[in-house]
Amino acid sequence: MLLLGIDIGTSSIKVSVVDAQTQYCIASAQYPEKETEIISLQVGWAEQSPENWWQNTKAAILKLHQTEKYNPQDIQAIGIAYQMHGLVCVDKNQNILRNSIIWCDSRAVEIGNNAFDAIGTEKCLSHLLNSPGNFTASKLAWIKKNEPKLFDKIDKIMLPGDFIAMKLTNAITTSISALSEGVFWDFKNNELSKDIFQYFGFDTSIIPQQKDVFSEYGLLSKSVADELSLTPNIPVTYKAGDQPNNALSLNVLQPNEVAATAGTSGVIYGVTDKLVYDKESRINSFAHVNHTVEQNRIGVLLCINGTGILNRWIKNIAGNNVSYEQLNTAAASISAGSNGLIMLPFGNGAERMLNNKMVQSHIHDIDFNVHTNAHLFRAAQEGIAFAFRYGLDIMRENGMNPSIIRAGNANMFLSDVFFESFVNATGVAVELYDCDGSVGAAIGAGIGAGIYKTTAEAFSNNKPIKIVEPSNQNLYDDLYINWKDVLAKHLS
Numbered sequence: 102m103l104l105l106g107i108d109i110g111t112s113s114i115k116v117s118v119v120d121a122q123t124q125y126c127i128a129s130a131q132y133p134e135k136e137t138e139i140i141s142l143q144v145g146w147a148e149q150s151p152e153n154w155w156q157n158t159k160a161a162i163l164k165l166h167q168t169e170k171y172n173p174q175d176i177q178a179i180g181i182a183y184q185m186h187g188l189v190c191v192d193k194n195q196n197i198l199r200n201s202i203i204w205c206d207s208r209a210v211e212i213g214n215n216a217f218d219a220i221g222t223e224k225c226l227s228h229l230l231n232s233p234g235n236f237t238a239s240k241l242a243w244i245k246k247n248e249p250k251l252f253d254k255i256d257k258i259m260l261p262g263d264f265i266a267m268k269l270t271n272a273i274t275t276s277i278s279a280l281s282e283g284v285f286w287d288f289k290n291n292e293l294s295k296d297i298f299q300y301f302g303f304d305t306s307i308i309p310q311q312k313d314v315f316s317e318y319g320l321l322s323k324s325v326a327d328e329l330s331l332t333p334n335i336p337v338t339y340k341a342g343d344q345p346n347n348a349l350s351l352n353v354l355q356p357n358e359v360a361a362t363a364g365t366s367g368v369i370y371g372v373t374d375k376l377v378y379d380k381e382s383r384i385n386s387f388a389h390v391n392h393t394v395e396q397n398r399i400g401v402l403l404c405i406n407g408t409g410i411l412n413r414w415i416k417n418i419a420g421n422n423v424s425y426e427q428l429n430t431a432a433a434s435i436s437a438g439s440n441g442l443i444m445l446p447f448g449n450g451a452e453r454m455l456n457n458k459m460v461q462s463h464i465h466d467i468d469f470n471v472h473t474n475a476h477l478f479r480a481a482q483e484g485i486a487f488a489f490r491y492g493l494d495i496m497r498e499n500g501m502n503p504s505i506i507r508a509g510n511a512n513m514f515l516s517d518v519f520f521e522s523f524v525n526a527t528g529v530a531v532e533l534y535d536c537d538g539s540v541g542a543a544i545g546a547g548i549g550a551g552i553y554k555t556t557a558e559a560f561s562n563n564k565p566i567k568i569v570e571p572s573n574q575n576l577y578d579d580l581y582i583n584w585k586d587v588l589a590k591h592l593s
Contacts, residue, residue, distance in 0.1 A: 270319025350541025
């Protein structure tokens with residue numbers, strides 16, 4: 102029995118087929134090869150086309166079939182992971198009304214901050230576990246204010262994964278986990294937030310039918326099945342945001358377990374059984390994939406918008422068409438500290454952990470007689486690692502003190518320089534696993550379809566491929582202090 106996992110990323114769509122019995126990934130594919138454009142019509146804005154996500158998803162699945170490593174007719178369930186917080190609006194005929202305002206868009210910060218003040222900071226934090234900030238609800242309020250005619254046509258709003266599930270099944274659904282990441286959910290009352298809907302003037306009818314994360318969201322339509330050489334009526338049985346899904350793929354499900362990822366954005370994600378929130382709302386708390394009304398499982402998320410996107414930018418600007426592997430090799434040729442070169446990675450929108458400030462990215466203390474492209478490569482990766490340390494210290498203030506962090510063998514963790522910098526800057530050992538978001542989505546589909554009796558069974562073959570302990574923490578502590586001093590100047 103095979104499971105199909107779909108990961109709707111910012112840069113591309115990745116899909117994988119997993120053998121349900123062994124949990125082994127049989128084949129993976131990514132589409133497009135070139136990273137997908139982020140449409141920025143104004144400074145701080147970020148949009149993408151939902152229709153492009155759909156076309157790229159289909160292209161990725163057909164590319165996956167071309168590996169000929171499996172029979173597509175043996176796929177029995179589909180799971181979806183997706184970039185969080187994006188807003189998709191459709192009319193009553195399921196037509197897309199506008200581009201999606203995605204996770205790193207900053208246009209609604211002021212709207213969210215005004216809601217935070219009007220509803221009350223303590224009430225928002227204790228009930229929503231977050232400030233409305235720049236999340237999906239505030240983005241919808243921006244549309245209501247600035248595009249009222251379009252707003253009036255909205256029948257349903259969705260997160261990106263809900264949209265792909267709709268295209269697969271024609272059914273529009275969501276989950277408490279998705280609603281919480283949009284800051285629509287009241288955790289104390291276990292219902293849609295009356296405060297948010299009343300303050301923004303939304304009708305609850307725009308919210309799709311709610312289901313558990315692990316459940317049937319609809320059956321694959323015959324037309325789509327025929328187009329993709331799949332079996333009609335196989336179920337979509339799992340949907341989760343990319344960070345909860347990343348945690349699932351690393352078997353991070355219970356209190357005090359912690360995951361990290363460093364793709365376009367960077368995240369540390371820990372699980373707690375308490376309704377935790379940061380008083381300054383610098384970190385976010387959402388319903389984890391296994392959260393229920395009876396049993397709290399809250400995912401505490403520290404997000405850094407500017408991580409892998411800086412690594413990509415520096416590669417494109419200074420890399421002279423080098424590959425990431427060549428970039429990483431060049432970075433490793435430079436000693437720790439990059440000969441005094443310091444880089445801040447915050448150039449991808451307002452950073453929540455910096456109180457929603459638009460700090461932007463900065464390069465400090467360049468010496469034209471000393472620094473080379475390789476120094477830039479290393480300084481970028483060290484700067485990203487130090488941003489993780491800064492964020493982890495905020496999580497520590499809120500009671501999250503991991504002794505070990507689990508991460509997938511992908512993206513920035515493929516770089517020895519970043520890996521070394523991350524472990525030594527944070528002072529926490531990292532277990533590396535051979536998994537990714539699309540594989541996690543496939544495993545989630547197996548759980549949702551009841552193929553696995555327990556989550557323990559779903560991850561029975563999930564073993565770390567590498568464990569790295571801190572080895573040079575004092576040096577990196579000193580380097581971090583210098584980096585933090587530079588950041589402080591831009592925050593003042």
